[in-house]
Amino acid sequence: MNRRTFGLAFPLALLASAAPLSLKVRAAVKVDKNAEQLSNGEFNWFPERSPDGPILIIVSVPDQLVHVYRNGIRIAASTCSTGKPGHSTPTGVFKILQKDKHHRSSTYNNAPMPNMNRLTWSGVALHAGNLPGYPASHGCVRLPLAFSELLFGVTKVGMTVVIADEESQPSEVVHPGMVLGDYARREFAAVDGAVKAYQYSQGHTENPTSTSVVVSGKDRSMTIWENGEIVATGPVDVASPDRPLGDHVYTLTKVNGEDGELTWVATGFSARWEGDTDTQVIRRIKAAPQIKRELERRMHQGMTLVTTDDAAGTTTTAVDFTVMTGFF
Incomplete structure (x- = not known):
């Protein structure tokens, strides 16, 4: 069904995968590379490029990349893992509803979801998790642990996150x-x-x-x-x-x-x-x-x-x- 719906609280029944944090996540590497050059588990972080102003996060599902823009200038990018077949991450425009640094899943065996930024009350969120190099979650956007910690430090409740089916250059x-x-x-x-x-x-x-x-x-x-x-x-x-x-x-x-x-x-x-x-x-x-x-x-x-x-x-x-x- 392709009809776009405006509204709130869709019965998506999506939640993060219960997979534990892997060594790949714990060994996530901050690198001095462009977003397009990042390998799985890598991320960059250049906040000095735009020190203040509104932040916009864009998740590109096809590229399995997260882009962070401040005042229209990209200050960070990271590899990610979105929803696997049958549990696709929904595309659209979201607001961060809740932040919880030490969140645990209420559905998947109390699985850890560190540095969680909630996008829907039905379970879609940005958080640290296992990155196998391909879409593997139950709908959430998994991030390298070190990147998720940095991102958690700059996000605010109410800010905008765009999950797109392409890389949308602002x-x-x-x-x-x-x-x-x-x-x-x-x-x-x-x-x-x-x-x-x-x-x-x-x-x-x-x-x-x-x-x-x-x-x-x-x-x-x-x-x-x-x-x-x-x-x-x-x-x-x-x-x-x-x-x-x-x-x-x-x-x-x-x-x-x-x-x-x-x-x-x-x-x-x-x-x-x-x-x-x-x-x-x-x-x-x-x-x-x-x-x-x-x-x-x-x-x-x-x-x-x-x-x-x-x-x-x-x-x-x-x-x-x-x-x-x-x-x-």
């Missing part, structure tokens, strides 16, 4: 309008204020807000999710409606108050896209005034905007936001 998109459409310059203060308020709150609260926005070309609608729940919906206009929007993921990385521009890091998560570019797609979307105001006051660096040509409706209420390409 690109930078600068949107000349404020938020999905034309605007008066005076309105930019609302966005700038929201971003600054969020940045302040990050240092004063244990529960950061996670915001995701879904734009459906089929429904001509925008849905805003906050901490896993729908907080606003409204109509959008799509220029050239006969052309598909495609599956795109945008992560807000910068707000330029001087120019009144937003900078996004964009990527895809499904089959190779040959339609409009990321920049062309976002410029085709114009939100109605009411929903645009709801979005303005929730803007923050690291928030995610997803476009799709499928319907965006859902009746589920759980808290693992995903954009799925199928059921497994």
